[in-house]
């Protein structure tokens with residue numbers, strides 16, 4: 001199966017609802033009916049409903065940046081996967097390194113959230129990645145494989161078509177330091193190898209693995225030229241229409 005490249009803009013805690021709507025209005029104008037790549041935007045929670053309204057009938061998909069694993073209940077401040085589905089999301093980013101670092105998320109909570117997302121009929125974008133210290137110690141592959149394995153624990157092959165993995169080395173996020181295409185490819189290949197053993201080789205070929213960490217219009221083409229890089233999770237460069245559109249329409253090498 002061909003893996004359609006997936007470019008997702010993780011806006012983090014940026015843009016008001018009005019700014020978000022203006023942004024996607026302009027992005028839609030810029031991209032027209034572009035379909036070669038799947039474009040996804042992940043605005044903050046309070047902008048999801050108005051942005052969903054704006055995206056209706058178009059080709060850009062909507063993602064949330066997080067969710068809780070219970071469906072409803074006394075969980076002040078949380079939003080559930082069924083609520084996100086109801087508002088029009090297709091994807092939910094799970095276990096972003098900022099959530100792991102500042103909000104106590106662990107492989108175990110990531111796994112619970114992944115299951116909740118899948119059982120609501122949504123698709124998780126599961127984030128993994130090593131710190132600089134772990135890379136320097138030579139532990140990158142081991143760390144990333146543990147995060148993938150634990151994040152996917154208990155899932156079976158029915159999950160394969162829905163899963164997206166995002167490899168984001170922590171030292172490359174927001175730092176302007178991108179992993180070289182070769183460094184990224186090495187980790188992506190090891191993730192794909194692991195996916196073959198978790199699911200099966202055919203399934204592993206179908207799962208899209210994004211790279212994230214200082215992806216910009218100037219480096220996306222080289223990254224996308226690697227055989228196991230199937231898209232990007234973009235922070236900073238996704239906040240500007242022109243630069244995100246250029247990433248969505250990367251040039252094939």
Ligand code: PGA
Nearest residue numbers: 173174213214234235236
């Ligand atoms: P960045 O963020 O593109 O600003 O490095 C990527 C991410 O955290 O998803």
